[in-house]
Amino acid sequence: MVAVGACPFPTVLFSPLSVGKLNSNQISIVTPRLAVSADQILVSTGESLSAVEKKKEKKVLEKKEKRRINGWNEYLEQSKELIKPDGGPPRWFSPLECASHLDNSPLLLFLPGIDGVGLGLISHHQKLGRIFDIWCLHIPVADRTSFTDIVKIVERTVKSEYQRSPNRPIYLVGESLGACVALAVAALNPDIDLVLILANPATSFSRSNLQLLTPLLEALPDPLSPGLPNILRTMAGESLRRMLDNVVQGLPLQNTTKELVKDLTTFSLSLPVLADILPKETLEWKLQMLKSASAYAQSRLYAIKAQTLILCSGNDQLLPSHQEGERLLNLLPKSKCELRKFDDSGHFLFLEGSVDLVTIIKGTSYYRRGKYHDYASDFIPPTPDEARKIIESNSLFNLVASAVMLSTLEDGTIVKGLAGIPLEGPVLFVGYHMLLGLEKIPLVSRIFLERNILIRGIAHPMMFMRSNTGKMPEISSYDNFRIMGAVPVAPANFFKLFSSKAHMLLYPGGMREALHRKGEEYKLFWPEQSEFVRMAARFGAKIVPFGAVGEDDLGQVVFDYDDLVKIPYFRTEIESLTSEVTQLRGDVGGEVANQQVHMPLILPKVPGRFYYYFGKPFETKGRKQELRDKEKAHEFYLQVKSEVERCIAYLKLKRESDPYRSIGPRLLYQVTHGFESEVPTFEI
Template sequence: MAWDLDLFYIIRNWGVADRTPFTDLLKIVERTVRSEHQRSPNRPIYLVGESLGACLALAVAALNPDIDLVLILANPATSFRRSSLQLLTPLLEALPNPLSPGLPNILRSTEGESLRMLLDNVVQGLPLQNTAGELVKDFTAFSLSLPVLADILPKETLVWKLKMLKSASAYAHSRLYAIKAQTLILCSGNDQLLPSQQEGERLLKLLPKSKCQLRKFDDSGHFLFLEDSIDLVTIIKGTSYYRRGKYHDYASDFIPPTLDEAKNIIESNSLFNLIASAVMLSTLEDGTLVKGLAGIPSEGPVLFVGYHMLLGLEKIPLVSRIFLERNILLRGVAHPMMFMRSKNGRLPDLSSFDKFRVMGAVPVAPTNLFKLFSSKSHVLLYPGGMREALHRKGEEYKLFWPEQSEFVRMAARFGAKIVPFGAVGEDDLGEVVFDYDDLVKIPYFRSEIESLTNEATQLRSDAGGEVANQPVHMPLILPKVPGRFYYYFGKPLEMEGRKQELRDRKKAHEIYLQVKSEVERCIAYLKVKRESDPYRGIGPRLLYQATHGFESEVPTFEI
């Protein structure tokens, strides 16, 4: 795997004839971990374990709390004692030895009540008939998994493996209190062997909250890493678990998405992109307005500064089109609540934002902006932040920017180009009918808003005006027959060679107001011109695509 993980162990199933006790396996892995730690004491060690391997990884972490470990646990077998698997051991011991050569084929074609009848016949006359008979009542769930096990493992090995699972589960479970490692739990919703999702929730409560995250895969089975739809590297990148040092750095530890990763994420938004059918205009260096993205600077650093539409919906077509048409990845500067939580509450689960992190989003902070400019990135910034994205009724296309410049001098320091842009179309998709001012009048919703706002990281608490008013809430939006999104990228403002000049706060503020005025001009232009777009409504667009092909670009107004 051509990906720079400091140490990457895949701890999975051991050999069929292997009888190494769990404690000996633990010593083997522990020795390797300590050796690697001595060689690179300032770098994390990754332990990836599935099922039994997850117990092994937990045990190593419990015994080595002073070593910087990152645990990736898939369907951990710490849930063994609450699974029906524990019923298998006495049943298998009661079966004839060796098992009938035809048993795998019989089991493969036998399900549900037929399996129960078969097993009832098998246990007749055995010394443990009563015990085995009771076990059969809970055995139907294994009608799909037992044939596979019977094909792969002889009876003695299968019994030994189950006993190993039991001891590994007990060993790891008794030492959970000692674990300090950063942990990512991956659990399947369709695991037929273990209650993995319930176990994931349980471990999330027992392990250090600030270092533990959970991701659920509702349609996946027990052997998560064998499924084609599961890419472990993408998961680690999306959860921000890849780091080179003691802490994850959202800028310098970022690994750009592969072409497949980016296309999969963009494809997941294909319906919305189809509905939005974005029209994009850009401005060439000579000031000429053109259709398309030819005016977007190819070389960074570039700072895109624009208006945040309702719920931030404009980001989806914006990032998608610029990546697909110009092969440029926009690194969004986003609210910190998309990356971390101070406590558990009712905010959307962090997994909702994994795709944004894979595509390079970073928490808003001067240090992150500095690092992005240093790496010559294309950066996306919304000065209006949450206040614009969660605006009130009648505030469509109104900018809520801070009074003082937040980005001009930083852009000048690195010679970045600033591209002001406007976007319209939110009022073509829906209308706010119940906003913050309405919600706070109702005691229940007022309490909910206060709770959510308190849970989210607070920004601009020292700022004045409306931009500092960022309560977390969800306005009630009445959907409309979909219209269309429009984007207008103004002429890039060159900051190269202006570092000394813009150290003067007054001059920097003049540039800031110029950028803001340009964004407002772009919005005003689009609001007027879209009225002459014959394909503004979704009906004419669908008719056009039905006759010209759904991959064809839908025309718009003349410029």
């Protein structure tokens, strides 16, 4: 069985926490939102919220999520309290807004960058706090703990928490300097289940612009250096830029230094607080620490076995993060390492409003509460904001497709819209995979928007595995599918989704239908096996057959698999691609056997329209024993297949009478009535 995406070319207070030299009585509140550590780590004992309070809390949080948070403003505002001198060593704190998380949530340790404040995830605390137990490391401004001692602090915490919960992974989220700490801890503890999330790691320090800060600081006039924080407080924007431009005149790599200054002065309004976070002496100390941290982590990369996610910015003026991400991807274990690029982002990735760490973790399938990721129990449904962004990213396609949706009521009446779709699961949608499998985009979008139903696609494993040769599409191109709940096709995943009463989407024809040959439009290529029927009957699921037509109005296959294999070069490429893909039907022969991975040549057409027809649901409730019989199950299977074919035939006939089948009349109607209006179609 192969399914969605089979085509490989898709478009309360927290307990005080402890570390270091603090004694058990040292508990300090540094800001109304932060509780800072004591020596023993305790479990939160906050009372559970009532259903009404939880609903109210959820609405408030969702409202906050919809606002575009200025990460820098929030970071600086909270930093004012946290950077006040207290004479203490590095310690952990837990943000108070992260007070309610899932049962058995994994521990997330945030390791800050050169600033050391520990508020780098401030824009993400609320969402992260729902699925993680979050502790952030705070390094006071005047603290001079060495890099190796900071590693020991983190390592002690990791070992202690792992001993308490050996079956729960520990997440180390580090940015720049913190990423080096995470790598060092992972190298020293290869037998502990760690998940590393590294943002612009400073392992590239020897090749970075940050090295230029040392001669820049040394070049500052002596009378200026002691009063640097006070001077910075009075300067902003162009005045600061002119002063620094004069300082860097004559320095080596002058142009590069100016780019560094440009990046730093972007946040000129934040200079008073930044001057307190990184006064000259602290900055010099941190630069030396970065140098030793980079060398330490670099020399131990070979020992790292942890699952790792690298996040790199393409517009980082401080570190060559883009290149470093690629380099680390090749040095760390290939089966456990992933890379995500943010081409337009700068160095301070987590403070940018366009970056959502929870969404990234979900899209990469990096969230787990046990030793392995479970696509059912570890799945976190998309928030309304996440779903909206994904659907909006396909808005142009949905506009062009202008999908017509028909469904069937319990009494057999065909109606426009999705009123016939069962609301309660488990439900299995079974249909035809059109050319390139693009029909799933309007289908999933409309059902989610109109019926508030999340469809869990049963997808080809290639959507969850990174290409070894780089010839397959980047795995990041499938992140949105995973956020929306796609799972690899496997009996265990079928069982778990049926058990959770999910709505699932299955294309038995899989890649063979999505990459069909010339003249094979709307022809089903289903295997003989009827496993999904018996699995559905085991849980009393409803099977909804559906037909979809219209995609072949968008393009015409002019050079298919049969043509490609006749050319030696393309035949070799097809064999190479196919060898990378997990084989799903090794025990099946004929047309539905394992499909050779290829991309047919498709000639675009003037866009037509998409049509969907959901037939009357097949009930399996109460037929568990009956459908255990292979012959009866196969007969039921053929009935479902026949209904899909009937739905396709019905749509092919009815679309001929649609006055808005062509894109011209549709656009004219939308210009006249508004692009949000629904375009009429044929009479039922």
